[in-house]
Amino acid sequence: MQLFREKYRSHQDFAGSVLAQSRAVRLAQRCVLGTLLVVLGGCTIEREQTTPAGSVHPVGWVDAENVSFHGKWLRDNKHPLERCRACHGDDYEGGAVSVGCNGSKCHAQPQGQLQGPESCSTCHGDEKGPLPETGAHAKHGAYCDTCHVVPKSARDQGHLDGDALAEVRFSGLALVDEQGPSWERSTGECSNTYCHGKTSPKWPSPSQGPLACDSCHGSPPGSHVQWGRVAQADRCGDCHPVPPGASHLDGKKSFTPDRCDACHGGGGVAAPPMALDGSESPEKRGVGAHRRHVDATLADRMGAPVSCVTCHPVPLATTDPGHLDREAPADVRFQDGGRYDQATGSCVAWCHFDRDPGPSWTDTSGAARACNACHGFPPDRTRRGTWHINAAPQVETCRQCHVFEPMTHVNGTVDYQP
Numbered sequence: 001m002q003l004f005r006e007k008y009r010s011h012q013d014f015a016g017s018v019l020a021q022s023r024a025v026r027l028a029q030r031c032v033l034g035t036l037l038v039v040l041g042g043c044t045i046e047r048e049q050t051t052p053a054g055s056v057h058p059v060g061w062v063d064a065e066n067v068s069f070h071g072k073w074l075r076d077n078k079h080p081l082e083r084c085r086a087c088h089g090d091d092y093e094g095g096a097v098s099v100g101c102n103g104s105k106c107h108a109q110p111q112g113q114l115q116g117p118e119s120c121s122t123c124h125g126d127e128k129g130p131l132p133e134t135g136a137h138a139k140h141g142a143y144c145d146t147c148h149v150v151p152k153s154a155r156d157q158g159h160l161d162g163d164a165l166a167e168v169r170f171s172g173l174a175l176v177d178e179q180g181p182s183w184e185r186s187t188g189e190c191s192n193t194y195c196h197g198k199t200s201p202k203w204p205s206p207s208q209g210p211l212a213c214d215s216c217h218g219s220p221p222g223s224h225v226q227w228g229r230v231a232q233a234d235r236c237g238d239c240h241p242v243p244p245g246a247s248h249l250d251g252k253k254s255f256t257p258d259r260c261d262a263c264h265g266g267g268g269v270a271a272p273p274m275a276l277d278g279s280e281s282p283e284k285r286g287v288g289a290h291r292r293h294v295d296a297t298l299a300d301r302m303g304a305p306v307s308c309v310t311c312h313p314v315p316l317a318t319t320d321p322g323h324l325d326r327e328a329p330a331d332v333r334f335q336d337g338g339r340y341d342q343a344t345g346s347c348v349a350w351c352h353f354d355r356d357p358g359p360s361w362t363d364t365s366g367a368a369r370a371c372n373a374c375h376g377f378p379p380d381r382t383r384r385g386t387w388h389i390n391a392a393p394q395v396e397t398c399r400q401c402h403v404f405e406p407m408t409h410v411n412g413t414v415d416y417q418p
């Protein structure tokens with residue numbers, strides 16, 4: 001050992017810079033600790049004196065409790081590990097001085113982690129990984145690269161750049177929806193992150209326990225107002241996986257299998273009743289004459305059921321564009337021409353012989369079903385302008401020349417049998 005020290009005495013120039021700085025640090029500490037040390041017997045000077053002659057490192061260098069501990073020295077001096085590597089080897093296996101760091105009881109890292117001083121949890125974190133204990137880190141362990149550029153190696157450019165303040169650079173999940181997230185050190189808040197929505201939690205003083213369910217988004221969110229009737233606090237599971245699991249906070253809205261009758265309709269049928277607001281009466285606009293048009297089971301049908309797409313664009317999935325467009329009321333767009341007047345709730349369409357004004361959607365009197373409501377009974381003239389025979393207003397009379405059945409009536413073809 002003596003020989004070995006002699007040998008490296010010549011490296012004093014190099015090690016000197018290490019030592020010079022460590023002395024400066026100790027000097028500064030001496031001032032701070034002065035009072036304490038007087039009480040304790042002023043051991044600093046003694047310590048200096050008891051440094052083993054010839055050692056390149058100061059006393060206390062390997063003692064984690066000591067102010068001269070090398071870990072503290074490194075932290076205070078911006079981790080100039082390249083200097084240590086000059087003697088201890090690029091791989092810390094011993095290098096020129098044959099004193100290695102790896103595998104010692106201090107730098108033995110748990111299985112699965114890099115070994116040695118550059119292991120990720122040497123300077124921050126613990127045996128489980130590099131996650132620091134500061135701020136709200138404990139709650140964010142799974143999202144490291146969402147807030148930082150994560151180095152592959154401790155030597156990566158930009159990692160140990162000195163000030164011991166981490167660079168917060170948002171990526172991935174934090175950027176979903178492109179709200180321009182930012183971190184403000186002076187207030188300890190982040191804002192406009194995807195994850196926290198409009199809220200700005202305090203990083204340095206995180207809440208105890210999990211955040212409340214309405215702290216990032218409403219419970220339910222404001223977007224649910226149109227189906228607020230069914231988006232009750234205890235019914236999120238009707239449409240979403242609950243309790244929130246792996247699909248929660250993954251950057252995508254997640255749904256349980258689509259049920260078209262969850263918000264309107266019922267019994268597996270998407271058409272109202274019920275209307276979005278819970279109405280069941282056909283006198284309400286949301287319900288109106290839906291049953292009359294779509295319900296194949298009505299015994300007194302006088303036309304085939306009308307498919308939704310005749311009057312509406314129909315989504316394949318709930319979240320299809322244009323469906324939940326926030327602009328209630330529903331989009332009524334006739335596939336075969338004609339128009340629906342939102343203001344009066346009446347339509348002009350070929351099925352009703354283009355009568356203008358047409359029938360009212362919420363008229364429950366049955367007037368719109370009368371045999372002379374759409375065409376004359378019988379008509380005076382056809383739509384082509386030709387005269388129609390003047391027959392007695394009885395279905396039997398009509399059947400003399402026409403096939404008249406619910407399935408062929410109002411299907412776009414005049415059914416004539418001479």
Ligand code: HEC
Pocket residue numbers: 005008011012014015018054055056057061062070074080081083084085086087088097099100104
């Ligand atoms: C000039 C060569 C040299 C440089 C530079 C150097 N060391 Fe050393 N180090 C040694 C030698 C030689 C020993 C063996 C004991 C002694 O002489 O004190 C040693 C011992 C150690 C020990 C104790 C090892 C043990 O098992 O007891 C630690 C810890 C250590 N060095 C850390 C560092 C750190 C951290 C740096 C960089 C800041 C560093 N050394 C820079 C030469 C060097």
Ligand code: HEC
Pocket residue numbers: 124130131132133134135137140141142143144145146147148164165166167168183185203
């Ligand atoms: C939700 C965002 C977020 C996540 C995720 C996150 N950090 Fe941080 N980290 C911060 C903030 C904010 C600071 C404080 C920065 C400052 O003071 O300006 C910080 C600081 C740090 C620091 C500097 C020392 C300290 O404690 O302040 C280190 C080291 C660090 N983070 C490592 C990590 C590692 C490693 C992970 C993943 C295992 C991680 N962080 C995950 C936001 C995050």
Ligand code: HEC
Pocket residue numbers: 079081117118119120121122123124130144148149150151152153154158159160161162163164165166167168
């Ligand atoms: C030698 C000590 C040391 C080692 C080893 C180390 N870090 Fe760091 N790390 C720091 C310090 C100090 C900071 C604070 C940033 C600064 O000072 O520039 C930091 C910051 C970080 C940050 C925050 C982002 C940044 O660059 O500021 C992350 C993430 C991080 N380290 C991950 C890692 C990972 C992963 C490893 C292993 C590959 C690792 N660290 C190894 C000391 C270390």
Ligand code: HEC
Pocket residue numbers: 194195196197211212213214215216217236240241242243244247248249250251252253254255
């Ligand atoms: C840290 C903020 C945050 C907290 C706290 C939070 N959520 Fe969320 N939640 C989100 C974000 C962001 C989304 C957007 C969709 C996604 O990325 O999964 C979301 C989506 C949802 C969804 C829609 C389904 C889904 O996974 O996309 C439900 C349901 C939900 N959260 C329920 C809850 C419940 C219940 C709680 C309380 C146990 C809760 N949330 C707490 C941020 C949060």
Ligand code: HEC
Pocket residue numbers: 217218219220221222223224227230231232233234235236237238239240253262263318319324
């Ligand atoms: C009847 C179905 C339904 C119920 C019940 C429901 N949601 Fe939703 N939720 C949706 C739909 C549909 C969307 C997508 C909205 C969009 O894309 O415009 C959504 C989206 C979300 C989102 C993403 C943010 C947003 O506004 O798009 C969150 C968060 C959410 N729901 C939370 C909840 C919570 C919490 C509950 C229970 C209180 C709940 N939902 C109950 C259907 C439902």
Ligand code: HEC
Pocket residue numbers: 226227258259260261262263264270276308312313314315316317318322323324325326327328329330331332
């Ligand atoms: C989360 C609640 C919800 C679910 C689930 C839902 N809808 Fe809707 N639906 C609405 C709302 C709200 C409207 C009125 C929309 C508007 O135009 O703003 C609407 C309107 C409609 C309309 C009228 C046309 C339109 O776009 O306005 C049709 C047709 C329709 N939905 C069919 C479906 C089908 C088919 C499904 C299943 C794939 C479904 N809905 C599932 C809420 C829902």
Ligand code: HEC
Pocket residue numbers: 264269270271272274275276277285286287288290293294306307308309310311312329330332340342345361
């Ligand atoms: C004959 C035309 C017609 C047919 C067919 C039709 N609808 Fe409608 N639908 C309307 C009209 C008109 C409204 C009311 C618009 C308003 O609010 O003024 C409406 C409203 C709706 C609404 C909104 C309810 C609310 O509470 O505001 C939904 C949902 C809807 N229809 C779904 C369907 C579905 C699903 C089908 C097929 C099973 C269907 N409709 C078939 C004409 C039709």
Ligand code: HEC
Pocket residue numbers: 302350351352353368369370371372373374375395398399402403404405408409410411412413414415416
């Ligand atoms: C909703 C409007 C409407 C009402 C109400 C209506 N019809 Fe028609 N009817 C039509 C249309 C449209 C045609 C043109 C042929 C077609 O599209 O099937 C038609 C055609 C006919 C024809 C010719 C045969 C055929 O089916 O093409 C007879 C007969 C007829 N209607 C009898 C009646 C009788 C009887 C009643 C009363 C029970 C009645 N209609 C009520 C719309 C209506």
Ligand code: HEC
Pocket residue numbers: 375376377378379381382383384388389391392393394395397398399400401402414416
């Ligand atoms: C003597 C035969 C005859 C009788 C009886 C008859 N129709 Fe017609 N009807 C016709 C003929 C012919 C046409 C024209 C067919 C064509 O245009 O292709 C026609 C066409 C129609 C049309 C279609 C008009 C249009 O504009 O497209 C309607 C509606 C209609 N008849 C209703 C009735 C009703 C209701 C009765 C019973 C009260 C009736 N018809 C009795 C022969 C008859």
